[in-house]
Amino acid sequence: MTSYSESQRLLAEASSCLAGGVASSLRAAMKPVPLYAASASGSRIRDVDGNEYIDYLLAYGPSVLGHAHPGLIERIHRAMQHGITFGLQHEGELALAKRLTEILPCADQVAFSGSGTEAVMLALRLARAYTGKRRIVRFHGHYHGWSDGIFTSFPSADMRVSGAVGGAADTILPGTAGQSESSLEDIILLPWNDEQAIESLLRDSHADIAAVITEPVMCNSGCIAPKPGYLEKLRELTAELGVVLIFDEVITGFRLALGGAQQRFGITPDLMTMGKALGGGIALSAVGGKRDIMKLIEDGTVSHLGTLNGSGVAMAAGLATIDELERNDGEALARMERLADSLTGGLRTLLEQHGIQGVVNGIGPVFHFMFVPLAEVTDFDAFSKRDSARYATFAELMLQEGVLVRPSGLWYVSAAHTEQDIAATLAAADRVLARLA
Numbered sequence: 001m002t003s004y005s006e007s008q009r010l011l012a013e014a015s016s017c018l019a020g021g022v023a024s025s026l027r028a029a030m031k032p033v034p035l036y037a038a039s040a041s042g043s044r045i046r047d048v049d050g051n052e053y054i055d056y057l058l059a060y061g062p063s064v065l066g067h068a069h070p071g072l073i074e075r076i077h078r079a080m081q082h083g084i085t086f087g088l089q090h091e092g093e094l095a096l097a098k099r100l101t102e103i104l105p106c107a108d109q110v111a112f113s114g115s116g117t118e119a120v121m122l123a124l125r126l127a128r129a130y131t132g133k134r135r136i137v138r139f140h141g142h143y144h145g146w147s148d149g150i151f152t153s154f155p156s157a158d159m160r161v162s163g164a165v166g167g168a169a170d171t172i173l174p175g176t177a178g179q180s181e182s183s184l185e186d187i188i189l190l191p192w193n194d195e196q197a198i199e200s201l202l203r204d205s206h207a208d209i210a211a212v213i214t215e216p217v218m219c220n221s222g223c224i225a226p227k228p229g230y231l232e233k234l235r236e237l238t239a240e241l242g243v244v245l246i247f248d249e250v251i252t253g254f255r256l257a258l259g260g261a262q263q264r265f266g267i268t269p270d271l272m273t274m275g276k277a278l279g280g281g282i283a284l285s286a287v288g289g290k291r292d293i294m295k296l297i298e299d300g301t302v303s304h305l306g307t308l309n310g311s312g313v314a315m316a317a318g319l320a321t322i323d324e325l326e327r328n329d330g331e332a333l334a335r336m337e338r339l340a341d342s343l344t345g346g347l348r349t350l351l352e353q354h355g356i357q358g359v360v361n362g363i364g365p366v367f368h369f370m371f372v373p374l375a376e377v378t379d380f381d382a383f384s385k386r387d388s389a390r391y392a393t394f395a396e397l398m399l400q401e402g403v404l405v406r407p408s409g410l411w412y413v414s415a416a417h418t419e420q421d422i423a424a425t426l427a428a429a430d431r432v433l434a435r436l437a
Ligand SMILES: Cc1ncc(COP(=O)(O)O)c(C=O)c1O
Pocket: 114, 115, 116, 117, 118, 120, 143, 144, 145, 146, 215, 220, 248, 249, 250, 251, 275, 276
């Protein structure tokens, strides 16, 4: 029987001085206990009880190169020796900004910050200032960080969908106590992947709407791909009606392709946000966009602030991550994709063999595994029918088998995973699904 006693002991001790016992609320959900990590390298992570896991949580996404990647560590170490952060400009900022403007199709310029939440805040501010309009369209089931201006209850069915601007169904529930309801007054919530809904809203109300923000793949609720033509339609409509199109590529950036989903799908938004994989595990996020929007920062129209923005360490981490992902013609991303394909294919086969109804939705090295009585999950309503409790049990049993997966069902594959890891993971899933069936 796997022991988690040391994690349990530390959690109890932390609960007296660390609010909730964890550093980010979501982490409290892990069963049987939120694990305490001792160390991690490559695709493996070890907890304080001496258990070792193949890691598909990957720190909720950032560890795209795997843990403790030697190239990344060496570059961060070298940067630290020159000073961790300066509060002055330095060549690292210039170098990373240049590389990103070459890599990201929509980015004539970039601006740096520390988290995906901050990048989204800046992108929304830029869109409002650029258009002189105030309302923002966002979609059911998408997540754009936890700032008051966009955080809705998530990913729950009690998010109300806006019928029309100012209409009766227009109230959106805040995501948390302490968040002013008025902070969401400017948000319009629509179902995603529904061309008619966005077209009729934008045609009626574009005079009030500054931006449409979307995850290009709905990674946060079921890894649902855009329907053929949907992102193209968003692009066409927003361009025609003077609305800024923002791709939130905090998950898809440096993952679906080096240039993100916009490169993979060939659709260029006006603004984009990146975070997670951008710093390979160091706090770093960015907004990229068209020059005429980004220049609002340069001319002082839009404030962009942050004490630690552009730190020497973060810039070195971003540059090293790009170098590693670009090495040998992008071999790492191609391998991640191949391994993810064999993992998702293997999981689908196992579901069939065990007679368990489930869906594995994936695109590139990020996918969602869920137990759901449906042949496919292509929208938020279908995603809401999944059996979360059963999946949490699956995740808990996988831990006992030496595989760490997020209790919600989202998996990441890193550049450090190997074919042996995938084979071991599928063998573990086989045993666990046999128990569940
Ligand atoms: C699509 C998306 N946008 C924004 C965020 C917020 O990023 P952070 O947690 O770094 O603030 C997340 C985090 O999961 C995300 O998935």
